[in-house]
Amino acid sequence: MKYRTILLFGAPGAGKGTQGKILGTIPHFYHCACGDVFRNLTIDNELGRTFLEYSSRGELVPDEPTVRLWRENIVSHQQSGRFDPNRDILLLDGIPRNPNQAEMLNDTLEVKAIFYFTCPDMEKLVERLQRRALRDNRLDDANLEVIRTRLATYESDTKPVLDFYGPQLVHTIDATQSPVIVLQDILRIISKF
Ligand code: AMP
Numbered sequence: 427m428k429y430r431t432i433l434l435f436g437a438p439g440a441g442k443g444t445q446g447k448i449l450g451t452i453p454h455f456y457h458c459a460c461g462d463v464f465r466n467l468t469i470d471n472e473l474g475r476t477f478l479e480y481s482s483r484g485e486l487v488p489d490e491p492t493v494r495l496w497r498e499n500i501v502s503h504q505q506s507g508r509f510d511p512n513r514d515i516l517l518l519d520g521i522p523r524n525p526n527q528a529e530m531l532n533d534t535l536e537v538k539a540i541f542y543f544t545c546p547d548m549e550k551l552v553e554r555l556q557r558r559a560l561r562d563n564r565l566d567d568a569n570l571e572v573i574r575t576r577l578a579t580y581e582s583d584t585k586p587v588l589d590f591y592g593p594q595l596v597h598t599i600d601a602t603q604s605p606v607i608v609l610q611d612i613l614r615i616i617s618k619f
Contacts, residue, residue, distance in 0.1 A: 428536035429500075429511050432616075434519040435587070436543030437580045438573075439551035439558075440601040445543075445608060446519045449616075456509045460492070460520035463499045481566045484575030486523055486583060493530045496521055524583040528590040537591055538619070541612060543601035548577060550602065 434442040443459055450457025464487065467474030473491050480487045500516075503509040509516070518535070522528040545551055552573055559567035566572050588596060597615050599608060 427511060428534060429516045430514075431516045431518050431535045431537050433522075433537055433540040433591075434517060434543070435540050436599075436601060437545060437551055438567075438576045439554040440543035440545050441554075441605060441608060442519045442543055444605055445541075445612060446517050448609060449517055449612065454514050455517055456503075456514040457517045457519065458496075458500060458503075458509075460496055460518075460523070463495060467495075482572065484566060484572040484579060486579060489524070489526050489530060492521070492523075493527060497534070522587055522590075525586050525590045528587050537595060539615070540588070540591060540596045541615070542588065542596050542598050543608075544598055545601040547602065551577060 434446050436442055443461075446457040446459060449455050464474075464477040464481070467477060469475060469478065473487075473495060476491065477487055486492075500509065504511065515538070516535075522531055552570070555567040555573050555576075556570075558564065566576065599611050601608060603611070
């Protein structure tokens with residue numbers, strides 16, 4: 427059975443995590459952020475060390491271990507009853523991160539919609555990432571060069587995921603607005619489903 431899924435899609439710093447956390451508190455929605463799954467690994471774990479190596483450069487972790495880790499994580503949440511695919515819509519944040527991952531997950535995800543958080547002002551994204559670096563203790567957002575690589579990787583590797591799914595699923599959200607207005611826009615769309 428495929429997971430009914432909404433993709434939270436957009437550049438680092440666009441606000442996907444903020445909105446995902448809020449939406450995940452609504453009954454029958456389940457928020458899963460791939461970056462959080464990686465950050466919960468420890469340094470004595472081999473994949474934890476791989477994650478540190480790639481994320482500290484602002485690069486993506488290779489697809490195969492990423493998708494494997496994500497699958498193990500969601501299955502364990504299913505087994506523990508936190509996520510029930512018969513009941514819940516999966517709000518997926520940070521995966522698939524390139525067309526190959528989308529292909530690998532095609533047998534698992536039934537993507538119902540993509541919320542595309544747009545922020546044309548790169549400097550605003552940089553500013554947001556730097557601000558949260560200290561707040562969330564995120565090394566990858568503390569260094570300007572790493573931030574630039576993260577944003578460039580998003581443009582080159584991640585944006586083509588939109589073409590994989592096609593324009594009919596995409597709902598564009600203006601991520602430059604305040605979080606409460608962004609939330610309002612999202613709820614307006616979700617309530618029509
Ligand atoms: P995020 O919190 O989504 O910005 O992710 C932080 C870092 O985790 C990224 O820069 C990547 O190094 C790694 N990462 C998270 N999700 C993925 C993914 N789906 N594929 C590859 N790397 C990922």
